[in-house]
Amino acid sequence: MPMAAALGAFAGTFLHRRCFLRPPRNPTGKTLRTAAAAANRAASSAVSTTEFAPNTLDAKVSNGTDQLACPKVSNGTDQLACPICYHPLISTREETLTSSLATNMECVTCKKAYVNNGQYLDLTISGGSKEFDETMPPSTELFRTPLVSFLYERGWRQNFVLGGFPGPEKEFEMAKEYLKPTVGGTVIDASCGSGLFSRLFAKSGLFSLVVALDFSENMLQQCDEFIKKEDISKENLILVRADISRLPFVTASVDAVHAGAALHCWPSPSAAVAEISRVLRPGGVFVATTFILDGFYPAVPILSAARQVFTRATSQHLYMSEGELEDLCRACGLVGFTCVRNGSFVMLSATKPG
Numbered sequence: 001m002p003m004a005a006a007l008g009a010f011a012g013t014f015l016h017r018r019c020f021l022r023p024p025r026n027p028t029g030k031t032l033r034t035a036a037a038a039a040n041r042a043a044s045s046a047v048s049t050t051e052f053a054p055n056t057l058d059a060k061v062s063n064g065t066d067q068l069a070c071p072k073v074s075n076g077t078d079q080l081a082c083p084i085c086y087h088p089l090i091s092t093r094e095e096t097l098t099s100s101l102a103t104n105m106e107c108v109t110c111k112k113a114y115v116n117n118g119q120y121l122d123l124t125i126s127g128g129s130k131e132f133d134e135t136m137p138p139s140t141e142l143f144r145t146p147l148v149s150f151l152y153e154r155g156w157r158q159n160f161v162l163g164g165f166p167g168p169e170k171e172f173e174m175a176k177e178y179l180k181p182t183v184g185g186t187v188i189d190a191s192c193g194s195g196l197f198s199r200l201f202a203k204s205g206l207f208s209l210v211v212a213l214d215f216s217e218n219m220l221q222q223c224d225e226f227i228k229k230e231d232i233s234k235e236n237l238i239l240v241r242a243d244i245s246r247l248p249f250v251t252a253s254v255d256a257v258h259a260g261a262a263l264h265c266w267p268s269p270s271a272a273v274a275e276i277s278r279v280l281r282p283g284g285v286f287v288a289t290t291f292i293l294d295g296f297y298p299a300v301p302i303l304s305a306a307r308q309v310f311t312r313a314t315s316q317h318l319y320m321s322e323g324e325l326e327d328l329c330r331a332c333g334l335v336g337f338t339c340v341r342n343g344s345f346v347m348l349s350a351t352k353p354g
């Protein structure tokens, strides 16, 4: 775990022993009118001060997004876009989307070519560059190393339980609840790492297309190896290298974005969530987990100031409070923010209105 993650997990473990579940808030004033929402609210209130017990998390997931959902889901084609001009990509061969991803692609407008190396399609802006390689902040670079990528599912990720993460299977079950309105469509597993959740999404058969997306070449390589080892079909699963702040998808074309344990690693959370908001179709759902840090912390001016100085000096975003996460989603045009917490773990969800 990076130092910041370790600190956050440590602090969170001691500061937030309770599991909070707040009723979905309603920025538009239009939701929460249905009987289902009322039931959700009642259930949420009933458990809001309950001590955390892992097997009760199912009941605690309040789906504050289903009232906003649009029944339309995408058919899994023509969503990939050039990360420079956001216009659609076409295969150099005339085949279906998934099989065409075994080939290079090019932008219909600027004609820039994007390379598929057999493991993943590189849709970063600098992907095909011969000399230039983008250097990112430490929380991104750390995961590009072969060692961390190799260790990630071999012990690293398991440590997150110390910070209150319930574990991948439970997290997946919780995420599925939030993603119900988008079943049948396309889900992007953003910052997928070695594909822990991408593989679960693919195996579930719930989505017509699963995009495993990460900036780290080594994480994607690990992901590809796990897919082969687990004998998972790639018919509805594609691996894409991309920067979360420059998502290679057509605007309003994606049904769901899942981002497990990644928000705190993103160089610019606001640029990332704005991009997620851009690519989501109306009614599309964003669900993410991260470490949270609040309680007395944001209220103490010296601690807030120290965090600001640290962030500015290192480009490293320390964990946010629940209020900041909600504000971030709202600032990026997402509504119906709701979350489930346990220790320093939080799963949040928000929806693209329309």
Ligand SMILES: C[S@@+](CC[C@H](N)C(=O)[O-])C[C@H]1O[C@@H](n2cnc3c(N)ncnc32)[C@H](O)[C@@H]1O
Residues within 6 Å of the ligand: 136, 139, 140, 143, 144, 157, 190, 191, 192, 193, 194, 195, 196, 197, 213, 214, 215, 216, 219, 242, 243, 244, 245, 259, 260, 261, 262, 265, 266, 267
């Ligand atoms: C802690 S891992 C999370 C992996 C997995 N989603 C999970 O739930 O365990 C964070 C991931 O964020 C990715 N990441 C960091 N910066 C990124 C960026 N700018 N664009 C895309 N992914 C990024 C890292 O490569 C890493 O795989």
